[in-house]
Amino acid sequence: MKGATIMEEKEQKSAQMPEEEILSQRREKLERLRNEEGYDPFVQERFLREHSLAHVLETYGGLQENEHAEDARIVTAGRVMTLRKHGKASFAHMEDETCRLQLCFQFDVLGEKEYGFFKKWVDMGDFLGVVGHPFRTQRGELTILVGSFTLLSKAMRPLPEKWHGLKDTEVRYRQRYVDLIANPEVRETFRKRSRIINTVRRVLENHGTLEVETPILSSIAGGANARPFITFHNALSQEMYLRIATELYLKRLIVGMFGRVYEIGKNFRNEGVDTMHNPEFTAMEVYWAYANYEDMMNLTEEIIVAAAKEVGATETVYQGTSLSFERPFRRATMMDLVKDHCGVDFGAFETDEEARAAAKRKGLEITGKESRFLLLSRFFEEFVEEKLVQPTFVLKHPVEISPLAKRDPDNPDYTNRFELFVYGKEVANAFSELNDPFDQKERFLDQQAKKEAGDEEAHAFDEDFVTALEYGLPPTGGLGIGIDRLVMFLTDSRSIRDVILFPAMRPRE
RNA sequence: GAGUCGUUAGCUCAGCAGGUAGAGCACCGGACUUUUAAUCCGGGUGUCGUGGGUUCGACUCCCACACGACUCACCA
Numbered sequence: 229m230k231g232a233t234i235m236e237e238k239e240q241k242s243a244q245m246p247e248e249e250i251l252s253q254r255r256e257k258l259e260r261l262r263n264e265e266g267y268d269p270f271v272q273e274r275f276l277r278e279h280s281l282a283h284v285l286e287t288y289g290g291l292q293e294n295e296h297a298e299d300a301r302i303v304t305a306g307r308v309m310t311l312r313k314h315g316k317a318s319f320a321h322m323e324d325e326t327c328r329l330q331l332c333f334q335f336d337v338l339g340e341k342e343y344g345f346f347k348k349w350v351d352m353g354d355f356l357g358v359v360g361h362p363f364r365t366q367r368g369e370l371t372i373l374v375g376s377f378t379l380l381s382k383a384m385r386p387l388p389e390k391w392h393g394l395k396d397t398e399v400r401y402r403q404r405y406v407d408l409i410a411n412p413e414v415r416e417t418f419r420k421r422s423r424i425i426n427t428v429r430r431v432l433e434n435h436g437t438l439e440v441e442t443p444i445l446s447s448i449a450g451g452a453n454a455r456p457f458i459t460f461h462n463a464l465s466q467e468m469y470l471r472i473a474t475e476l477y478l479k480r481l482i483v484g485m486f487g488r489v490y491e492i493g494k495n496f497r498n499e500g501v502d503t504m505h506n507p508e509f510t511a512m513e514v515y516w517a518y519a520n521y522e523d524m525m526n527l528t529e530e531i532i533v534a535a536a537k538e539v540g541a542t543e544t545v546y547q548g549t550s551l552s553f554e555r556p557f558r559r560a561t562m563m564d565l566v567k568d569h570c571g572v573d574f575g576a577f578e579t580d581e582e583a584r585a586a587a588k589r590k591g592l593e594i595t596g597k598e599s600r601f602l603l604l605s606r607f608f609e610e611f612v613e614e615k616l617v618q619p620t621f622v623l624k625h626p627v628e629i630s631p632l633a634k635r636d637p638d639n640p641d642y643t644n645r646f647e648l649f650v651y652g653k654e655v656a657n658a659f660s661e662l663n664d665p666f667d668q669k670e671r672f673l674d675q676q677a678k679k680e681a682g683d684e685e686a687h688a689f690d691e692d693f694v695t696a697l698e699y700g701l702p703p704t705g706g707l708g709i710g711i712d713r714l715v716m717f718l719t720d721s722r723s724i725r726d727v728i729l730f731p732a733m734r735p736r737e
Numbered sequence: 738g739a740g741u742c743g744u745u746a747g748c749u750c751a752g753c754a755g756g757u758a759g760a761g762c763a764c765c766g767g768a769c770u771u772u773u774a775a776u777c778c779g780g781g782u783g784u785c786g787u788g789g790g791u792u793c794g795a796c797u798c799c800c801a802c803a804c805g806a807c808u809c810a811c812c813a
């Protein structure tokens with residue numbers, strides 16, 4: 229009976245997937261470590277680390293070959309990334325969140341027991357706490373000569389290959405932790421992301437702007453043209469939406485006497501996924517009372533230039549193209565840009581017919597119902613947008629495509645609005661905020677008509693927002709910046725998935 | 738949503754006129770007191786993405802599906 233059991237186990241074992249075999253191999257090793265040494269790497273708690281590896285590198289970088297800093301007592305910790313076990317002297321590279329440094333384990337220094345423990349039980353991927361002193365090897369590498377060490381935790385799965393790293397995009401995005409272990413440059417990108425966001429915050433705080441939080445879950449998703457995610461609140465028994473923008477809530481706060489507010493947070497849009505779009509993305513929106521869109525333009529420059537400087541990308545190369553984030557950015561009206569790029573002067577059109585005729589001549593497909601204002605934006609999208617490589621402010625969008633922006637008093641069919649384009653992509657959007665409740669209501673009605681006509685991305689009618697405007701919104705400048713895209717351009721990242729730690733992926737199987 | 742390409746060992750990749758796989762690293766066993774992708778000796782750990790089909794025989798050819806990458810469309 230027992231024999232049969234063993235046979236079954238053997239058969240089971242031989243039928244195991246290799247991955248499971250590796251895991252069970254490591255589990256067995258862990259068990260042996262527990263039984264033979266009475267040591268459990270998973271019960272270890274704190275290690276009183278005194279030095280980062282970067283500190284060691286900086287402080288003892290001046291050591292000459294074979295020179296030892298005998299008096300130094302370094303107490304540090306990290307993950308074992310390479311391992312070269314020799315007979316009585318072994319080397320490893322250990323990595324912490326600052327850098328990678330070599331460790332040297334010697335029989336003479338550690339003694340038979342501890343050196344034997346190292347050789348027998350320490351594997352790639354394990355975490356070690358180490359006490360020792362720095363020296364420089366004959367081959368010239370700064371190294372810690374280990375006087376004693378503690379096995380702080382064990383890796384039960386093999387690390388990706390040390391030379392080629394982890395390339396499989398699917399694994400990189402789905403198991404970002406593995407990507408982050410294997411590819412230090414990925415960690416660097418996300419550190420830069422954090423510094424960019426901190427810089428945005430710092431600039432805004434310097435201008436006395438209050439950080440606030442507004443609802444992500446709400447019964448109306450407004451403030452942008454986009455399809456929302458719909459969810460359901462059981463207790464309230466009603467459909468709810470994930471926000472597509474923070475705009476309408478933030479402006480309510482300006483009505484509520486906060487002079488300057490901003491929010492950095494996730495927006496959610498139920499649309500396509502590609503290298504520039506993730507269903508959830510991070511946006512910064514800021515609103516300043518008594519300011520206009522020109523102030524926002526200056527603020528945009530200040531924020532982006534500071535962020536670029538922070539990560540050393542003032543003059544940078546994005547995917548092989550030079551980009552300069554030096555003030556001032558180019559400024560041009562949408563109308564002038566269209567005129568420059570395709571010789572069509574929308575300022576000369578007095579009727580929609582003339583614009584449609586121009587569109588036909590340029591090969592645009594039209595239904596015959598478009599206004600000259602809508603066509604201006606179509607021309608811009610078709611012929612201009614992708615050519616705006618260097619940071620460029622595009623000004624004065626038509627009212628028709630700007631339902632929340634204040635009209636240009638000199639030209640009321642257009643708005644005091646701008647979008648910032650970089651590498652042909654929109655990075656920021658801003659305007660003097662519409663504060664006329666009657667005009668706002670009209671524009672919501674116009675959007676509602678578009679929605680009823682089948683435009684799923686038309687604005688929702690937000691009655692309470694109109695009520696808020698009726699209480700009085702001061703003249704206000706508002707600005708939104710797409711943080712992910714900004715990070716992409718400042719870190720030379722090809723895909724938005726490379727600047728989002730856990731990008732949206734289809735579930736496996 | 739459409740098109741193109743991809744999916745082979747833990748990782749990076751070969752492979753094939755159709756005869757059920759191979760390298761390096763990793764891993765397991767051994768040697769070695771200064772390595773640097775250490776070296777040397779021994780070991781291949783795989784339902785070749787999934788499901789069908791053609792065939793005596795499929796990792797290879799055909800079809801469908803899944804997932805991913807890129808391009809396009811919508812959008813930030």
